[in-house]
Amino acid sequence: MDNIAIFASVILTFFILVVPSGIRYIYTLGVTIFIILLTSVPAAEALVHPAGPVQTFIAGGFLGTIAFTIDSLSAFFILVTNFTVLTGLLYSNGYLESYRLTKTPAQFALHYFSYSWLHLSMLSVLMLRDGTSFLIAWELMAVSSFMLILFEAEKRTTLKTAVNYLIQMHVGLVLLIIGFLLAEVSTGHFGFDGLQLYFASHPNLPIFFLFFAGFAVKAGFVPFHTWLPEAHPAAPSHVSGVMSGVMIKMGIFGIVRILTFVQSDAYLIGIIMMIIATLTGLYGIMMSIVQTDLKKLLAYSTIENVGIIGMGLGMGALGMGAHSPVLMILGFGGGLFHVLNHSLFKSLLFYCAGSVYKATHTRNIEQLGGLIHRMPRTAALFLFGSMAICAMPPLNGFISEILIYYGLFAGMQASTVFQTMSMMMSIIALALIGGLALFGFSKAFGLTFLGSSRSEIHVDVNAVSPAMLFPKLLIASVILLIGLAPVLFLLPLFGMIGAQFQLNPEPIVLPLVHTLSKMSLMGIIFILVVVAMMILRKAVMKPGKVVYGPTWGCGYTAGTSRQQYTATSYASNFAELANPVFAKKIEYRDIHEEDIFPAKRSFTLRPADVFRTVLTKITDYSMLALKKIARLQTGNIQHYILYAFVFMLIIFILLYLNIL
Amino acid sequence: MGFLLAIVTAVFFPGLILRIKSIASGRKGPGILQPWKNILVLLRKGSVFSTTTSYIFQIAPAIYLSTIICAMLLLPFPGMPSLFGFNGDFVLFAYLLALGKFMFILGALDTGSSFEGMGANREALYSMLAEPAFFILFGTLALLTGHTSMQQIFESFQFTGHNAFIIGFIAVYLLIQIAMIENSRMPVDDPKTHLELTMIHEVMILDHSGFDLALIQIGTALKFAMYGLLIANFLVPVDGGQLIANSEQLLMNGEKGMLHNVGSGWMVVMQVGVYFMIQAVFASLIGLMESFRARKKLVRNPQFIVTLSSIALVAFILVLLITFKMVD
Numbered sequence: 003m004d005n006i007a008i009f010a011s012v013i014l015t016f017f018i019l020v021v022p023s024g025i026r027y028i029y030t031l032g033v034t035i036f037i038i039l040l041t042s043v044p045a046a047e048a049l050v051h052p053a054g055p056v057q058t059f060i061a062g063g064f065l066g067t068i069a070f071t072i073d074s075l076s077a078f079f080i081l082v083t084n085f086t087v088l089t090g091l092l093y094s095n096g097y098l099e100s101y102r103l104t105k106t107p108a109q110f111a112l113h114y115f116s117y118s119w120l121h122l123s124m125l126s127v128l129m130l131r132d133g134t135s136f137l138i139a140w141e142l143m144a145v146s147s148f149m150l151i152l153f154e155a156e157k158r159t160t161l162k163t164a165v166n167y168l169i170q171m172h173v174g175l176v177l178l179i180i181g182f183l184l185a186e187v188s189t190g191h192f193g194f195d196g197l198q199l200y201f202a203s204h205p206n207l208p209i210f211f212l213f214f215a216g217f218a219v220k221a222g223f224v225p226f227h228t229w230l231p232e233a234h235p236a237a238p239s240h241v242s243g244v245m246s247g248v249m250i251k252m253g254i255f256g257i258v259r260i261l262t263f264v265q266s267d268a269y270l271i272g273i274i275m276m277i278i279a280t281l282t283g284l285y286g287i288m289m290s291i292v293q294t295d296l297k298k299l300l301a302y303s304t305i306e307n308v309g310i311i312g313m314g315l316g317m318g319a320l321g322m323g324a325h326s327p328v329l330m331i332l333g334f335g336g337g338l339f340h341v342l343n344h345s346l347f348k349s350l351l352f353y354c355a356g357s358v359y360k361a362t363h364t365r366n367i368e369q370l371g372g373l374i375h376r377m378p379r380t381a382a383l384f385l386f387g388s389m390a391i392c393a394m395p396p397l398n399g400f401i402s403e404i405l406i407y408y409g410l411f412a413g414m415q416a417s418t419v420f421q422t423m424s425m426m427m428s429i430i431a432l433a434l435i436g437g438l439a440l441f442g443f444s445k446a447f448g449l450t451f452l453g454s455s456r457s458e459i460h461v462d463v464n465a466v467s468p469a470m471l472f473p474k475l476l477i478a479s480v481i482l483l484i485g486l487a488p489v490l491f492l493l494p495l496f497g498m499i500g501a502q503f504q505l506n507p508e509p510i511v512l513p514l515v516h517t518l519s520k521m522s523l524m525g526i527i528f529i530l531v532v533v534a535m536m537i538l539r540k541a542v543m544k545p546g547k548v549v550y551g552p553t554w555g556c557g558y559t560a561g562t563s564r565q566q567y568t569a570t571s572y573a574s575n576f577a578e579l580a581n582p583v584f585a586k587k588i589e590y591r592d593i594h595e596e597d598i599f600p601a602k603r604s605f606t607l608r609p610a611d612v613f614r615t616v617l618t619k620i621t622d623y624s625m626l627a628l629k630k631i632a633r634l635q636t637g638n639i640q641h642y643i644l645y646a647f648v649f650m651l652i653i654f655i656l657l658y659l660n661i662l
Numbered sequence: 663m664g665f666l667l668a669i670v671t672a673v674f675f676p677g678l679i680l681r682i683k684s685i686a687s688g689r690k691g692p693g694i695l696q697p698w699k700n701i702l703v704l705l706r707k708g709s710v711f712s713t714t715t716s717y718i719f720q721i722a723p724a725i726y727l728s729t730i731i732c733a734m735l736l737l738p739f740p741g742m743p744s745l746f747g748f749n750g751d752f753v754l755f756a757y758l759l760a761l762g763k764f765m766f767i768l769g770a771l772d773t774g775s776s777f778e779g780m781g782a783n784r785e786a787l788y789s790m791l792a793e794p795a796f797f798i799l800f801g802t803l804a805l806l807t808g809h810t811s812m813q814q815i816f817e818s819f820q821f822t823g824h825n826a827f828i829i830g831f832i833a834v835y836l837l838i839q840i841a842m843i844e845n846s847r848m849p850v851d852d853p854k855t856h857l858e859l860t861m862i863h864e865v866m867i868l869d870h871s872g873f874d875l876a877l878i879q880i881g882t883a884l885k886f887a888m889y890g891l892l893i894a895n896f897l898v899p900v901d902g903g904q905l906i907a908n909s910e911q912l913l914m915n916g917e918k919g920m921l922h923n924v925g926s927g928w929m930v931v932m933q934v935g936v937y938f939m940i941q942a943v944f945a946s947l948i949g950l951m952e953s954f955r956a957r958k959k960l961v962r963n964p965q966f967i968v969t970l971s972s973i974a975l976v977a978f979i980l981v982l983l984i985t986f987k988m989v990d
Contacts, residue, residue, distance in 0.1 A: 372774070374716040385718070385768075394761040395754055407753050411810050414801065419986055426801055426978060430971075433756075433797035437790030440760055444767045444786050453774030454714050513749070520748040527746075528732045528758070535724040535877070542873050547708030553773045554712070554868045556858050567771070567779025575787050579964055 008061040008070070011037045015118040023107035027095050030114045034091055034121060038084040041072075041125055045084075048077035049494045052501035068135050074498035075262070076128040078338065079255045083128070085480075086247040086345050087121045089473035093353050094240040096470035097360065101153075109153070116149035120244070127252050133182040133193035140178065140252075144171035147249055151237040163229075163236040170229040174219030178256075181212045194259065201263040210271055213260045221253025222308050224282040228614045231289070234301035235365065239356020242297060243349035246304045251341050254311055258338070261319055262502050269323025273424060275316030280431040283309025285583070287438040291445065292577050292584060292609040294569045296355045296365045299446050300348065303391065306435060307344045310406065311337045313428060317409045318503075324416070327505045332409030334499045339492065340402035343484065347390040347399060350477040353470070354384040358450065360465045367569035369457040370450045376461045381451040383474045388443040390481050393436055396525025398484035401492075401518070406432065408514075445572045454563040486525050488518050570607070577609075585610040664739030664891055667934065671941045672880075672887035673698055678942065679886075682949025697883070701876045709872035714774040722769030723870060723877040729762030730884050737891050738813035740898035740933055747813040752800045755812070756793065759844070762881070763789050770866035777858045781865035784960070788850060788862070791967040792843050798974035799836050802829070806981045816895040825984050830896045832977040837896075838947070839970050841889035845882060847948060849966060852957045860960065886948075890941040898936045 014033045021029045044057050052074035059070040072080065094117070098110070123146055126139035148171075151164040185200035186192040200209065215226065222230040230250070234242045264271060286305030293299040314337025321329025357380045358373060359365050374381040390397040410432070414425040455461075484491055493511070500507040555561045577584060587610040593600045634645070677694035684691025711719065736751045736758075738744035744751075767786055770778040804810050806829060807818040819826055843850050846863030858865050867878055958966055 372714070374718065374772075378716070381716075381718075389761070389764070392760070392764060393757060394764065395757050400754075400757055404750055404753050408750055408810070411750065411801065411804050414805050415808060419982060422805065422982060426798070426805075429797055429801050430794045433793045434790070436757070436760065437793035440764050441786040441790050444764055444771070444782070448768050448771035448782065452716065452718060452768060452772040453779075517748045517750070520746060521754065524732065524736070524746050524754065527735070528728060531728040531731055532721075532725055535728055536721065539720075539724055539873055539877075542705065543709060547872070549708065549710045550713050551710055552712060553714050553775045554777075555775065556777060561776075563774065565776050566774050567776055567783065572779065572783050575783060575964075576790075579787075 004059065005061050007040055008059065009063075011040060012122065015115065015122065018115045018118055019111045023110060026107075026110060026114060030118060031091055033118060034088065037118075037121060037125070038088060041080050041129075042084050044072050045077035045080040048072050048074050049081070049498060052494070052497040068130070069132065070126075070129040071131050072129055074501050075255070075258060078495065078498055079128050079251065079341075080125060082251065082342050082345050083121070083124050083248045086244055086349050087124075089349060089353075089477055090240040090244040090247075091117065092473040092476075093243070093356070093470055094238070096467040097238060097240050097353075097356050099467065100360065100465055105153075112149065113153055116146045117241075117244075119146040120150060120249070124249065124252060128255060131194045133186070133191075133196065136193065137175065137179060137182070141175060143249065143252065144168065144175070147241070147245060150241040150245075151233055153238050153241070154236070157236075160236045163232040167229045167233045170219055170226075174216045174226075177212055177216030177219075181209060181216060184209060184212075194263075197260070198263045201265050205267065206264050207267040207270060210260060210264060210267070211274070214257060214275070217253040217256035217260075218278075219253070221250050221257065221312075222282075222305050223278055223312060224285045224305065224309075225613045225616075227282070227286070227305050227308075228611060228617050230305060231293075231298050231301040231611065234304065234352075235295055235297035239297070239352050239359065242301075242356075243352035246301065246352060247345035247349035250304065250308065251345065254308070254315070254337075254341055257315060258334070258502075261315065261322075264319065264322065267323070268319050272316050272318070272320025272323055275319055276313055276424065276428060277316075279309045279312025279316050280428055281309070282306075282312060283435045284431055284438075285309075287435055287442055288580055288583060289609065289611065291438060291442040292570075292573045294367050294608075296358065296367055296370075296446065296450060297352070298365075299367075299442065300351050300355060303439070303442065304344075304348060306439065307340065307348065307391070310403065310432070310435065311340045311344070313337070313432065314340060314402075314406050314409070317406065317413060317428075320413065320421075321409075322503070324421070326413075327507075328412045328510050329409055330503055330505060331496060331499060331507050331510045332405055332412060334503070335492065335496055336402050336405030336409060338499070339405060339488075339495055340399075342491070342495075343390070343398040343402050343481075346477050346481050346484075347387045347397075350383060350387040350474055350481070351391065353474050353477075354380050354387060357466045357470060358384075361461050361463055362459050364459060367446070367449050369455075369459055371456045371563065371566065372452065372454040373461065374451040376463050377451075377466065379471055380466065380474075381447075383471075383478055384451060385447055386478050386481070388447045390485075392439045392443050396485045396522070396528055398481050398488070401485065401488040401521075403432065403436070404521075441573075441576060445569060449567070449569050449572060453566050456563060456566060456568060486522050488522065489515050492518070583612070585612045585615055663742050664737050664744060665734050667739060667937060668734055668737070668887040668891045669884070671890060671938070672883045675886045675890070675941065675945050676879075676883045678945040679949045679952070682946045683953050686950060686953035697879070701879050701883075704876035704879070705873055707872040709874060711871075712773050712869050715772045715869070718765075719769050719772040719869075720874070722765040722772070723874040723881075725765040726762040726769075727877045727881040727884075729758045729765075730881050730888065733758045733762075734884065734888050734891075736812065737888065738816060738895065739891070740816065740895055740937070741900040741929070744813050747811045749810045752796075752810075752812050752815075756796055760789070760793070766866065766878075769870070773869045775869065777861075777865050778868060780859070781862050784862045784963075785846075785866060788843060788963060788967055791964055792840055792970065795836060795967070795970040795974045796840060798971060798978055799833055802974065802978040802981050803833070805978070805985065812895070817900060819896070820900050825980075829977055829981060832973060832980075834893050834896055836970055836974055836977075837889060837893050838944070841886065841893075842948070842951075843967060843970075844889070845885055848952045848955050849958050850963050852952075855957075886945070887941065890944045891937075893944060894937045894940045897940055898933050900933075 018030050048057055056071055056073045060067050119142060123139050123142035127143060130136040130139055148164055148168045151167060154160050182192055185196040189196040189199040219226040234246055237245060283306050286302050286309055290299050290302035290306060293302060314333050318330050318333030321333055361377060362370060390399045393399040393403040410425045410429050414422050416422055496507040496511045587608045589606045591604045593603055674694055676697040680697060681691045681694055733755050735745050736755050738747055767782040770782040803815045803819060807815050809815050809818060842848060851862040853864060855861055867875060870878060
């Protein structure tokens, strides 16, 4: 990776806009693979030798120079990012196929260009340490993903969602700028190096939570998550996969990067982070269960997983405060490993949901059902992803959750009652999250793919090309590999954590490797038992002995598919139980007497996000206040001159009184 | 060893429950092996599949049974090593069972029947609510003993002094209740009910037949024996002297020393005897509870299950008091 290569990768992306539309996808793929190779090779090297010197690449020209730095932490995130971006791109070709009729080549060009720039900006966020260039890359990431969400801009809701997203991203950006500026004022460096100095000499808690809030907007911690469940469904599915899989992880990256600087108050930071993360996890999965939009359900489950990641990181921070390397290794290890795992199964699930949307043109679970008969392979992959996300053994989600469990059990043996209690609360929360995830994903898979269709929708299987299966199979095989041989992936990860937080992971990792290998063995045994059972079943079930008939209807033979359990009814008993947390949005349009042309009566019931309602209230009030202030804007030039005069007068008086 | 003994118990377990229930209701009742005779008949029978179902329906029972078998492999037998024990194995134990339930729920949803949707939904809710109780219980034990593998937890549990009695009592009570919920038994669900609207487990297997139904019934029998073994781990006495000798050996031999952790001949015979007694008492208890206890209203069930978590929390706070008093 040198000057020419870095410039080449930037310039090559601009040609996406001008290449003939026939080869645009192939060209984009080529450029992306070039960028992936360019960054993955040094990243892999940095991860294999975490203690080695940090690799720096200076790119410069007549305007100045920028240093791209790859240390082991950014290397880990670079590899995760590259993989998901690649699968997303592979999937996009088939997914966007049907849009060729309705969208112009220029729109396609812009889409692929933005996709490439999302990739480039994410990589830059991971590699830049200088404040200005980091913030520019951060902003480019927001803008390029904004463009990607806008692909279906003709839909009103998409437009609204995208603008909402852009605004919220800038709230986060402002917090980050304030943080960097604070550090610059006292240290003279604008960037991460300045922050490191700042953290060494100032109280850590306020500045950490300033950055935490800034990054949490991107990562989707409650209560900063409200953009997430809107933006993910609005975007095309490969974009949702990439956004949920890796883009929000840039927020996690930022938090971990800041955590490496923390010198004091780590214990308190850890406790507060764990509380926020636990609430995020519980709230995310609870909201996920009551959703009826398949992609919104997945989006809320992203919030849940961010919560799990945050629990790991919080535990690591707590370990820093308590000087416990065990907690640090298990906490950061579990959290960061979940970053990798979540990027895999969540992108897989979003791609599957995209295929469902392609074939049926709806994401509403209430109208779906029985898709397994028409799309058996997509169904199998969705099931696989659901099992992984519910942390079912022997898949990858289980490994990261058990690491966090280990950390919690180890943390419980602490000398203070307070820590023991908080660890226990986290264990309860994690167990509950596990049970709730099972509930949510049995609903997502069971009602979308099983049973029979709940409405008269046309399933166009041909809309989903077999080529779209390839990236999903690729992800699924990695999921299984991680599940069965976690040690392969964990050893470099632990090495990285050791290097980042200056500790020796060996004494903790060695027994862990022993345990994990036993777990892998158990996983293999489990698969063998299942296979053996299936073979036995096949041998016993002779074709002559099998009869097909209708489902048992309790004697009632005229049942229709509309009588099946629906997404709302499946979640109803849970929703009743958790009623205080939920807000419902009921829209009822009755026929009024005075209606001259009465329209149809309609009733819709939608789950609403409490935080979104609160946010809307805040913006409404500030709109009111701003409207009052807007009276100052009269349009009269005389008034404006008067304002300037009054302003100067005030300054003068203040100066005179020595206040300013 | 524990695995084999549990399988042996599973053969008699459902029959024993049935017999006790029959006697309690004044009938003679079928022979103890009758449920297994039924299963054998089912194994040989043909199957009827609904045309609505897919391959999920066909693989679900096999995976359900496999998860239970694998979960049983993780359990230790008092004073003896478990086949696959490792640190935090009870997490795997719980998640394996959750996987089985997940597939079981999907199998029910696959039929597209609203009855089975109802059952699936209840099963999902109840197992979600019961999950924390199990984790609090084992978290408490881990705190008390300082270990996280089931074998070490149980071994050191019995030597924590008088406190072990009260914690053990709560643990056994909780495990019995959890077993009842997991197997969809009395206070939560009634296997004898004959109205689909009020069923949980029975309604989910309405469409299963032949070999698949047999797999599910074997699974249920094994699940009982599995919880029985778990309970027995609290109650079967362990040879303390032998254990100390073993732990010394363990220190010398490192990890491999675990394999020699078997008590003397008579001790083992005694332990196995006590184990069978406990299983028999457990089965009779279930039979009696089913005979004399009314089923709860469905809307009351979540409340009941959450109560278990709070009882587990009481145990946790007790252990907190014990351990921190010891420190002082």
